[in-house]
Amino acid sequence: MITGSISTVARTIQLAVAPVFLLAGIAGILNVVATRLARVVDRVRELERDIPEAEQAIRDQELSELAILGRRMSVCHLSIGLCTASALLICMVVMILFLAGLTGMDFATSVSLLFIGATLCLTLGLLLFLEHFPKKWAPVFRWEVLKLLIWSLSDPPRRLRLGGKGSSEVTIATRSVRVNEEFVLKKKRRP
Numbered sequence: 592m593i594t595g596s597i598s599t600v601a602r603t604i605q606l607a608v609a610p611v612f613l614l615a616g617i618a619g620i621l622n623v624v625a626t627r628l629a630r631v632v633d634r635v636r637e638l639e640r641d642i643p644e645a646e647q648a649i650r651d652q653e654l655s656e657l658a659i660l661g662r663r664m665s666v667c668h669l670s671i672g673l674c675t676a677s678a679l680l681i682c683m684v685v686m687i688l689f690l691a692g693l694t695g696m697d698f699a700t701s702v703s704l705l706f707i708g709a710t711l712c713l714t715l716g717l718l719l720f721l722e723h724f725p726k727k728w729a730p731v732f733r734w735e736v737l738k739l740l741i742w743s744l745s746d747p748p749r750r751l752r753l754g755g756k757g758s759s760e761v762t763i764a765t766r767s768v769r770v771n772e773e774f775v776l777k778k779k780r781r782p
Contacts, residue, residue, distance in 0.1 A: 599692050599693065600692065600693075602692065603688055603689050603691075603692035603693075606688050606692075607685045607688050607689070610681045610684050610685050610688075610706075611685065613681055613709075614678055614681050614682070617674055617677055617678045617681070617713065618678070620674055620713075620716070620717070620720075621671060621674050621675065621678075623720075624667055624670050624671050624674065624716075624720055625667075625671060627667060627720075628664065628667040628668070628671070631660055631663050631664050631667065632664065634660055635657060635660050635661075635664070638653045638656060638657055638660070639657070641653060642654070642657075666719050666720070666722055667720070669716075669719055670716045670717075670719040670720045671716075672716075673712045673713070673715050673716030673719065674712070674713060674716040674717075676709075676712045677709045677710070677712035677713040677716065678709075680705050680706070680708050680709035680712065681705075681706075681709045683705050684702055684705045684706050684709065687701055687702050687705065688702060
């Protein structure tokens with residue numbers, strides 16, 4: 592039997608706010624992945640249009656690129672599927688939260704398992720999307736993410752001081768970093 596009062600519904604809405612924000616984040620991720628998939632599809636169409644009239648050496652190169660793009664499309668499709676599954680599981684969490692609030696039944700285990708499943712699907716979808724990028728960028732990207740994570744967890748916030756003359760201060764998120772302009776302009780690595 593469904594019984595409920597305004598205070599019960601209000602409390603349930605408060606509990607459902609976090610999963611709904613997660614849904615908004617998943618929608619943004621889906622937008623990014625779908626845009627990347629559209630770019631890959633556009634490149635495939637361009638290559639398919641050029642292949643019949645290309646010379647043999649160029650044709651072989653374009654066919655190998657088509658194979659790589661085909662794999663990237665598959666990865667994007669799988670990533671979209673996993674992120675969508677995550678969103679569906681979050682929707683089920685919200686529905687069960689409302690059912691539990693209105694019926695007084697205990698759905699704690701169901702909600703927990705659904706949320707864990709949603710998080711797992713989202714994590715796998717994001718990892719697949721990361722796999723989509725060229726291998727030569729992956730170590731750099733992972734190292735930069737690790738540095739930013741360690742840096743953001745440091746307490747108190749530290750200011751990195753680099754160089755002297757010609758240095759600029761750059762703000763990343765809420766922290767400041769000094770960057771030597773000579774290396775930026777010459778595109779050199781720091782010693």
